Amino acid sequence: MKILSLDQLIQKCRQNDTKAQSELYKLYSSKLFALCLKYCRSRAEAEDNLQDSFVTIFKKISQYKHKGSFEGWLKRITINTALQRYRNKGIYEIINEEHIEDTSIDIDNDEVSIDFLLTIIQKLPDRYRMVFNLYALDGYSHKEIAAMLDITTGTTKSNLARARMILKDKIITYKARLNSQLL
Secondary structure (H helix, E strand, O other): OOOOOHHHHHHHHHOOOHHHHHHHHHHHHHHHHHHHHHHOOOHHHHHHHHHHHHHHHHHHHHHOOOOOOHHHHHHHHHHHHHHHOOOOOOOOOOOOHHHOOOOOOOOOOOOOOHHHHHHHHHOOOHHHHHHHHHHHHOOOOHHHHHHHHOOOHHHHHHHHHHHHHHHHHHHHHHHHHHHHHHO
């Protein structure tokens, strides 16, 4: 198959051209898999989410209107596919907003690897991981997250605060272990 522009590739995918679909998968699967890893608890779950995302992408590709970036459209579908697994499960804990403590995390890149961070984020309880990823890693506002997850903004704020506390504790413990090994 000759090299196609992105617009040509999208057009062929709209026509259910399997070679074009395969090419689109090759172009974007690694980026979208990395995105899936942020929202899923394991590689296997991320792989399932990636496959489900591409099924949806190919079903809905005719809905892409060439407004905004195509990659952004793919990412939104992938995130929504991951979130769909957790909607309606009642995984979000409603907490009084007055008791929300803002917890920031200072990370020295020399002490904590990206792999370690990804691992501890993946181990967060689902309700905290979803909100943390949407807010801290993907830049959504609390209002947008609340709408996406069908929860209140207070719940998004409390879940973010709890996620940050858990991550901060794990990082402090990890750093302490590293420092004790050096002594």
